[in-house]
Amino acid sequence: MSEPSQHHGQGNGDQHHGDQHHIVSPGIYAAILLALLVATATTCGMSYIDLGEWHIAAGITLFWNPVVALAIACTKMTLVVLFFMHIKYSTKLTKLTVIAGFFIFMGLISMTLSDYVSRAWGRW
């Protein structure tokens, strides 16, 4: 425990194993915090403005407000994952696993939703 270890000394994590223990500087964390707070204020502000809707086809309408709100939320998530959760600096295996996980998640959601929208509800 008190044994001195030569690994990962003050701020020079880089020199051991490439990007493994890249130490993200407080400046970057502060910049991300600022971006997240600005994005939160933007989401909140945008919700008070009617961004209109898009009639794609008969019975199918896309409302822009939730689309914008979710786009901002996805941006915030990406910032948190890349910087706070260090994925930008992680191994290729971890990066690929995270991307695959979200891909499967999106697949599950879209397959479930396509089932729900395409059923002949109440007609059997």
Place this chain on the structure above:
Amino acid sequence: MSDSTAIAQGATADAAHPQHGEHPPYQRHHFETVDQQFDATNFAMWLFLLTEVMFFGGLFTAYLIMRNWYYRAFVEGSHQLSILWGTANTTVLIISSFTMAMAVWSAQMRRKRSLLVFLGLTFVLGIAFLGIKGIEWHEKWVKHHVPGIHDYSEQAFLNPASDPEVYKEYHDKPLSPAMAQKTEEYFFLYFAMTGMHALHMVIGIGLLVYIFIRARTGAYTNGHFTFVENFGLYWHFVDIIWIFLYPLLYLISRY
């Protein structure tokens, strides 16, 4: 956690590899290097978080379907939530993610005092989040908007003018009795999602206390910060869930 076992193993391991001291005491013997050990545990943490994504994903999918079916009920249910508290809580949680990231940085830089300060700040912000959440839940209780309970009240949706505080801002139209019933669906998802999120916060705060107590004795600032790093991943994950809950639950048709 098991520094003592590492030391006990170290005593017998001297025979196994004569030049002891070529690896730090916290490196388990089944790993080639400290980096490999870090990557393995970090990878495992991500696998766990992805199962958590699937877990919350079920709730989000249910939300999407119900919101499409009973949109008016979701709009008027959402108008019952306080934007002020919701935005305040989002801000509190985002700042707590920042302080947690700084705690990880402190552990990496072996700065014990700063680690304790940032862990403490994260703890306080976590408690503040739960406190605000408690205020909001209490308000739902007082207004009889807790679903599944016999005295659930549809009054504010059948006759919006009866709830002047909300009515003066949004001028909601009365819902049909069938649609007003569906507001219970909205509040069910509201409580299920924020409740499950809060449960994760409670577990996180418990782990924070554990980490804080151990950090006081110098753990995590000896170069072995894996546990703090992986706990940080959990904390940020909980933050991400809230980043989606905030617009989905609070910001439906506020104009």
